[in-house]
Amino acid sequence: MPLPLEAGARIIVTGGTFDKRYDAIKGELTFKETHLPAILEQARVTLPLSIDIRLLIDSLHMTDAHRRGVLDACRGSPEHAIVVIHGTDTMVQTAEVVGRAELAKTVVFTGAMVPYSVQGSDAPFNLGFALAMAVALPHGAYVAMNARVFRWDNVTKDRVEGQFKALR
Amino acid sequence: MPLPLEAGARIIVTGGTFDKRYDAIKGELTFKETHLPAILEQARVTLPLSIDIRLLIDSLHMTDAHRRGVLDACRGSPEHAIVVIHGTDTMVQTAEVVGRAELAKTVVFTGAMVPYSVQGSDAPFNLGFALAMAVALPHGAYVAMNARVFRWDNVTKDRVEGQFKALR
Amino acid sequence: MPLPLEAGARIIVTGGTFDKRYDAIKGELTFKETHLPAILEQARVTLPLSIDIRLLIDSLHMTDAHRRGVLDACRGSPEHAIVVIHGTDTMVQTAEVVGRAELAKTVVFTGAMVPYSVQGSDAPFNLGFALAMAVALPHGAYVAMNARVFRWDNVTKDRVEGQFKALR
Amino acid sequence: MPLPLEAGARIIVTGGTFDKRYDAIKGELTFKETHLPAILEQARVTLPLSIDIRLLIDSLHMTDAHRRGVLDACRGSPEHAIVVIHGTDTMVQTAEVVGRAELAKTVVFTGAMVPYSVQGSDAPFNLGFALAMAVALPHGAYVAMNARVFRWDNVTKDRVEGQFKALR
Numbered sequence: 112m113p114l115p116l117e118a119g120a121r122i123i124v125t126g127g128t129f130d131k132r133y134d135a136i137k138g139e140l141t142f143k144e145t146h147l148p149a150i151l152e153q154a155r156v157t158l159p160l161s162i163d164i165r166l167l168i169d170s171l172h173m174t175d176a177h178r179r180g181v182l183d184a185c186r187g188s189p190e191h192a193i194v195v196i197h198g199t200d201t202m203v204q205t206a207e208v209v210g211r212a213e214l215a216k217t218v219v220f221t222g223a224m225v226p227y228s229v230q231g232s233d234a235p236f237n238l239g240f241a242l243a244m245a246v247a248l249p250h251g252a253y254v255a256m257n258a259r260v261f262r263w264d265n266v267t268k269d270r271v272e273g274q275f276k277a278l279r
Numbered sequence: 280m281p282l283p284l285e286a287g288a289r290i291i292v293t294g295g296t297f298d299k300r301y302d303a304i305k306g307e308l309t310f311k312e313t314h315l316p317a318i319l320e321q322a323r324v325t326l327p328l329s330i331d332i333r334l335l336i337d338s339l340h341m342t343d344a345h346r347r348g349v350l351d352a353c354r355g356s357p358e359h360a361i362v363v364i365h366g367t368d369t370m371v372q373t374a375e376v377v378g379r380a381e382l383a384k385t386v387v388f389t390g391a392m393v394p395y396s397v398q399g400s401d402a403p404f405n406l407g408f409a410l411a412m413a414v415a416l417p418h419g420a421y422v423a424m425n426a427r428v429f430r431w432d433n434v435t436k437d438r439v440e441g442q443f444k445a446l447r
Numbered sequence: 448m449p450l451p452l453e454a455g456a457r458i459i460v461t462g463g464t465f466d467k468r469y470d471a472i473k474g475e476l477t478f479k480e481t482h483l484p485a486i487l488e489q490a491r492v493t494l495p496l497s498i499d500i501r502l503l504i505d506s507l508h509m510t511d512a513h514r515r516g517v518l519d520a521c522r523g524s525p526e527h528a529i530v531v532i533h534g535t536d537t538m539v540q541t542a543e544v545v546g547r548a549e550l551a552k553t554v555v556f557t558g559a560m561v562p563y564s565v566q567g568s569d570a571p572f573n574l575g576f577a578l579a580m581a582v583a584l585p586h587g588a589y590v591a592m593n594a595r596v597f598r599w600d601n602v603t604k605d606r607v608e609g610q611f612k613a614l615r
Numbered sequence: 616m617p618l619p620l621e622a623g624a625r626i627i628v629t630g631g632t633f634d635k636r637y638d639a640i641k642g643e644l645t646f647k648e649t650h651l652p653a654i655l656e657q658a659r660v661t662l663p664l665s666i667d668i669r670l671l672i673d674s675l676h677m678t679d680a681h682r683r684g685v686l687d688a689c690r691g692s693p694e695h696a697i698v699v700i701h702g703t704d705t706m707v708q709t710a711e712v713v714g715r716a717e718l719a720k721t722v723v724f725t726g727a728m729v730p731y732s733v734q735g736s737d738a739p740f741n742l743g744f745a746l747a748m749a750v751a752l753p754h755g756a757y758v759a760m761n762a763r764v765f766r767w768d769n770v771t772k773d774r775v776e777g778q779f780k781a782l783r
Binding site for chain 3: 654655657658659660661662664728735736737739740741742743744745746747748750751752759760761762763764777778
């Protein structure tokens with residue numbers, strides 16, 4: 112069996128904590144531009160990657176129209192291995208929209224509990240983990256956080272612990 | 280098909296650039312203790328993990344006896360998903376020793392081109408990527424670097440580029 | 448003339464952006480504990496220092512009573528070289544309260560535009576700069592930011608630029 | 616007495632640990648370019664500064680000719696407040712060359728025990744401390760490390776502790 116990596120992968124950016132930056136004038140965390148190119152350079156990635164910067168919003172502000180846009184982006188992707196960078200608060204809802212569409216692709220949702228721009232961020236680890244899962248897992252929609260991967264219909268965010276858990 | 284993650288994974292530490300630290304008195308990069316617990320805490324990992332700190336050496340100093348020790352550690356691991364943190368210079372040789380043994384386990388070798396303790400390190404991304412591959416790939420020995428995964432018998436380090444490449 | 452350093456210095460902590468940390472559960476920057484010991488260890492400081500952790504609040508929440516408390520802390524300090532870590536928004540007001548008291552001490556207010564826990568923070572530089580000024584300047588109250596030092600009665604924060612400037 | 620800051624300052628770069636970077640291909644710390652502009656941007660400096668990148672070498676490789684070059688750079692500086700970034704191993708020798716020249720300027724030598732590019736560097740703190748001393752102290756040559764400042768003729772590096780100390 113050949114390793115299915117050579118076809119490359121796609122990363123769809125929607126924002127979330129992963130990409131928040133500190134605005135020194137406003138004194139708060141906001142969105143300005145994605146950190147993704149910096150993380151990929153730091154990771155010395157040679158896997159062919161397409162980057163689709165679709166949104167840069169807090170996932171609490173994500174509407175049904177936004178979620179359909181993410182689904183369309185997955186459906187239209189020429190690559191069959193897809194990572195979606197997403198805020199953790201409504202990541203499961205968007206994964207459900209993509210999961211129900213039963214695309215012939217592997218779509219892995221990930222994000223971060225601590226922004227890439229803050230010391231001690233989980234963003235680079237999570238991106239590496241999700242990208243490997245997007246390449247290696249069978250078709251379907253998944254959530255990858257905390258070094259674990261869950262099917263879209265068997266995952267919830269425990270907001271007290273700040274961790275993702277299986278439903279059953 | 281159930282996702283095979285719940286059994287947990289094992290990380291075997293051997294040293295390499297991944298774990299080098301700056302010694303302010305000597306003015307050079309040396310080994311003191313592994314950064315692995317810090318990286319796993321930062322990544323907010325909830326996957327059950329066993330850590331086996333076997334060696335903390337430069338992979339150029341790795342002998343045949345050391346490599347057999349790594350093989351023994353893989354063979355003795357109760358977990359079937361294994362990541363070996365290894366220096367990049369002789370990672371392929373040790374992967375070959377493990378690969379030829381044809382264990383009924385998935386062993387993924389990874390490391391870093393820049394130490395975790397240095398700005399712009401690829402260590403957290405690589406660890407996330409390798410851990411996902413250890414969980415998701417069929418049994419065998421692999422090298423995972425540059426967001427790519429290679430079978431042990433189809434990989435080489437391009438020392439000029441500082442990248443891992445397939446042989447064919 | 449002997450260098451007046453050997454008597455040591457005092458650092459009074461009141462909070463401000465300098466000391467904000469990211470709370471991964473709440474998803475926002477809050478106060479938990481001061482970063483000061485970490486910064487001083489990182490800076491390899493051997494100057495005798497007393498640390499007075501008085502407040503950990505946003506300077507927009509600072510009341511007249513809080514400011515009198517800072518003045519009392521300066522007045523009671525056995526060390527004559529004092530740095531006050533303070534939020535930038537009302538730093539000038541508190542410096543005025545201390546300045547009008549005309550203590551026989553050198554009190555230098557500083558803070559940060561980016562928290563120590565965020566990439567690209569100005570906190571370590573500012574602390575080093577302020578500490579040197581506290582040791583070297585004549586008695587009085589000063590604000591030290593942007594690698595510049597201002598008397599308490601000749602400084603304002605330009606909120607658009609996020610910089611401190613002389614009034615005249 | 617006016618605060619003597621408005622005339623600006625000069626920073627002369629000679630290299631040293633302060634400016635070492637990790638070379639991922641060679642696997643060692645080398646010189647490539649100075650981190651000084653990055654540190655100054657991070658520190659949000661508005662003080663007018665001239666940067667003179669004279670050398671980028673390990674101070675163990677500094678010759679008498681190099682030291683005379685540093686002295687010439689100080690002598691030729693239009694600014695009277697000067698910081699010299701220097702390796703710690705022979706910082707005291709170069710400070711002596713400048714000190715004996717009795718320039719009508721304040722020249723403060725500083726450096727770092729941990730490179731700026733390595734986690735936990737003392738470089739930003741030391742630069743802030745030295746710059747303030749260059750602005751505030753009377754004419755003369757000084758060494759500023761460990762949040763302390765020493766006259767050029769009363770300082771030594773304790774190589775076991777990695778700290779600078781007064782001779783008497």
